[in-house]
Structures are given as C-alpha cells and as structure tokens.
Amino acid sequence: MTDLGSCSILLILQVITCRAAIAWTINAPLCIEEVEVDPPKAGEVRIKVFSSGICGSDNHILDGTFPVPLPAILGHEGAGVVESIGEGVSSVKPGDKVLMIGLPQCRKCDSCLHAKGNYCLKADLFSSVGLMLDGTTRFTCRGMKVHNLFGTSTFTEYTVMREISVAKIDDAAPLEKVCILACAIPTSYGAAINTAQVTPGSTCVVFGLGGVGSAVVLGCRAAGAARIIGIDINEGKFARAKALGVTDCLNPRNFKKPIQQVVVEMTGVGADFTFEAIGTIETMVAALESCNLSYGVCVSLGVPPVKSQLSLDPMKLLSGRTLKACLLGEYKSRDHIPLLVEDYMKKKIDVNSLITHSLPFVKINEGFELLRSGQW
Structure with a gap:
C-alpha cells in the first residue's frame, strides 16, 4: 500500500486531434479539417461535442452579413460531455452532460447581477474578437491558429470553452435533441x-x-x-x-x-x-x-x-x-437554460417538433443548403 497523504497527483492533459468544420472565408462551404484542440486553461472546460444546431446567424457569418474574425470554427448551440477541466472550475466535472451557450453568465458583472439583465459583459457576441479571455485560441489547423465563435465553437468534435458559458444539464437528457435549447428555443x-x-x-x-x-x-x-x-x-x-x-x-x-x-x-x-x-x-x-x-x-x-x-x-x-x-429570450444562460431542459424532459416544451433534419457531421454543408432553401 502506498501512502498518498503527503503527495499530490498531477494530471497532464494532452492536445486532442479531431475533426472540425472550418470557415476559412465567406461565401464558401465549410471545410472539414483535422484540428488540434489544446487542453483547457484555468477557468476553462474541454468538451466532447455530441450534437449541434445550425443557427441562422451561422449562415449570416458565411454570407458576410455578420462579420467575425476568420478562419473560425462556427456553431454556438451544442450539447456534449465534459472531457476535462482547467484549474478552478467547480460547476462541472468530467463526465457531466452540458449545453454550450454563446451567451455567458459570469454572475459577477452589472448585467448578471441585475434581476432582468442577461447580456453578460464578458460576452463575445457583438464586435467579436474570436478569442478566449486571455487573448488566445485553443484551435490550430495546418499550423495556423483558428478563431472560436462567441467563445463556443460547436462545429467540431472537441471544443474548449470558458466555464461561464457551460451549463450542466440533466444526465438523462438526449444530447441529440437538446442542443437547440442552447440558443434557438430560448x-x-x-x-x-x-x-x-x-x-x-x-x-x-x-x-x-x-x-x-x-x-x-x-x-x-x-x-x-x-x-x-x-x-x-x-x-x-x-x-x-x-x-x-x-x-x-x-x-x-x-x-x-x-x-x-x-x-x-x-x-x-x-x-x-x-x-x-x-x-x-x-x-x-x-x-x-x-x-x-x-x-x-x-x-x-x-x-x-x-x-x-x-x-x-x-x-x-x-x-x-x-x-x-x-x-436568448431574457434567460440567464447558466441559471435558466437547464430549467428549460427539465421542462423538455417533462414534455412541457415540444423540442422534437422543431427538429426537421438530423445529419452526420460530414454533411454539415448539406445542412446549410437545407437552411438556405427554406426546408429547415
């Protein structure tokens, strides 16, 4: 038997290589590429993405009417499972099911502390810079740094997000359905x-x-x-x-x-x-x-x-x-979105009726064509 009472265990997280759909430029299809996803830093969470909705604002980015820094991994309404956490993260742990939300809730700024406010001042939605709070990104492709979207980026098999944008949800929630509860429905x-x-x-x-x-x-x-x-x-x-x-x-x-x-x-x-x-x-x-x-x-x-x-x-x-x-319907993201998931589980909100197509990741561009054609 080994006495660990005076020892500390150091877990060294590794870079993950996976697939992601990258927007290299506007007015062009997304490219599915091999990307490197860095480990989460302090206050960050790395998540295995299981499903993502395609939002109209993603399409606005691709057609140039809503400019963001490129290249970038788009997508901002996703569902997944926590793979690892950075130092100081306390609201989620590896194995938790979560929603990935483009609007954070830091619970400290003026807006978060106000009873009616929900536009967290740490959001990266308007005049987006496409970087984490420390001014860097966690994505690399072909030796180039790739921006994130709204601190989220769900068009990838793994992503890294700030804890303040991650909402823990019911362990029984079906991840292939609830992703749109991160944006479109609320x-x-x-x-x-x-x-x-x-x-x-x-x-x-x-x-x-x-x-x-x-x-x-x-x-x-x-x-x-x-x-x-x-x-x-x-x-x-x-x-x-x-x-x-x-x-x-x-x-x-x-x-x-x-x-x-x-x-x-x-x-x-x-x-x-x-x-x-x-x-x-x-x-x-x-x-x-x-x-x-x-x-x-x-x-x-x-x-x-x-x-x-x-x-x-x-x-x-x-x-x-x-x-x-x-x-986001005036909902505070981390406080209220998990409650909407509970309402869905209780059949109070008919999420399933709003899902018109389910496509594999490699057909993401077909999903955008369905959206543009009005079939979504």
Whole structure:
C-alpha cells in the first residue's frame, strides 16, 4: 500500500486531434479539417461535442452579413460531455452532460447581477474578437491558429470553452435533441414568455416561420394565445406551422397591399403581440405597424445586416405601442437554460417538433443548403 497523504497527483492533459468544420472565408462551404484542440486553461472546460444546431446567424457569418474574425470554427448551440477541466472550475466535472451557450453568465458583472439583465459583459457576441479571455485560441489547423465563435465553437468534435458559458444539464437528457435549447428555443420561446409576456386569449403575429419563428409559436401557444397569424413567403412552411399552432398563414406576395395593412384589417385593431424573426428592416417596420397602436407589443428577434439602420416614424410609438428586442429570450444562460431542459424532459416544451433534419457531421454543408432553401 502506498501512502498518498503527503503527495499530490498531477494530471497532464494532452492536445486532442479531431475533426472540425472550418470557415476559412465567406461565401464558401465549410471545410472539414483535422484540428488540434489544446487542453483547457484555468477557468476553462474541454468538451466532447455530441450534437449541434445550425443557427441562422451561422449562415449570416458565411454570407458576410455578420462579420467575425476568420478562419473560425462556427456553431454556438451544442450539447456534449465534459472531457476535462482547467484549474478552478467547480460547476462541472468530467463526465457531466452540458449545453454550450454563446451567451455567458459570469454572475459577477452589472448585467448578471441585475434581476432582468442577461447580456453578460464578458460576452463575445457583438464586435467579436474570436478569442478566449486571455487573448488566445485553443484551435490550430495546418499550423495556423483558428478563431472560436462567441467563445463556443460547436462545429467540431472537441471544443474548449470558458466555464461561464457551460451549463450542466440533466444526465438523462438526449444530447441529440437538446442542443437547440442552447440558443434557438430560448431565444424564441423566451421572447413570447418573458419579453412580450403574451397573455391568454390574445392575438399574436409571427413574421418568419423558420426555426426561430416556429419556437415563438410554441411560446405563444404555451402562454394561451387564442389566435396566431404566421407570415412567410415560403408556403411550404405553412402545413408544419399550423401543426405547431398557427391559426392563419399569410404570404405577403399574395396581397396587393402591405402585409401590415392586411393584419390590421384581419384583426380589426391590430395584433396584441407581434414578433419579427427574419432580420430585415422592412419586416421589423411591418411587425411594428401590425400591432395595436395603443397597447401592442412588437418584439424583434431577427439578426439584421451589420450597420443597417432602423428608421421609423416616431408617431408609430407615441400612441402607446412598444418596440422591444431580446437576447436568448431574457434567460440567464447558466441559471435558466437547464430549467428549460427539465421542462423538455417533462414534455412541457415540444423540442422534437422543431427538429426537421438530423445529419452526420460530414454533411454539415448539406445542412446549410437545407437552411438556405427554406426546408429547415
């Protein structure tokens, strides 16, 4: 028997070589490459990624409308298992199932400490630098350093993240399903529940019936909305939208007048709540003008092109309308997202109905084509 009472055990973590999908430049497919993933440093976690959603903002990066430093490993809504931890990490341990979230929660900054704030000041979402907090990256490919995305990077078999962006979840959660609870669902579901605070019996309008808009529909339905009007130029989405709870589907191209006028005429006074889940200035204005001029609430969710400007007549607000926006549905990432996973496990949130395709990692570019074609 060996007495270890006065000894310390030193575990030396090694560099992991694995596959990752790298964005070398815009307007080009992702390249699946062999990458080296460094061990986690203090306050960091290395994670084996089991599944990742493809978000519209990933596509905005690839088409150049949302610039980030390249080359980079994209992806910011993932589920996986902790492989190793750096010094000082206490909230997760190797073997834990986790969600990887682009919006951190340091629990120390002004926003994290505020009851309503959720935009952690250590986030790397806007004017992204694509590096860890120490100004370096943990990814190397072909001898070149590769940036991360929002401190997350889920389009890889292994990633390294800051502990403040990692949320421990139920050990029974199916990793192939819950990855979209890291971004798409809380962003949209929370927009209805937390930001708009949809009321029972109300009328809601959702602009855009893709993944984000569909999750808004689930939130409106859960809040008790009596009428949900869905708007999209792709009528192929209508059958699925109605299955989720949309009561009326409108294609703006089928009308000679602006769609906001159509909505006001349909409802008589305008909708109680409207949601913009597309990301164009035109649809943001249309969503605002679709809601009741006295007490209507409009929530903007779509990511507009960088440097675009929203211009509107201030009289549109003076009568009492409210224009709002939100990030991650106002949820504090590490505190609240695991609770959404619990709700999913209790069948309170129908995550499965929002998953339209499941593809192997090597077909990631096919996933982007499905997204662009409107089949996602």
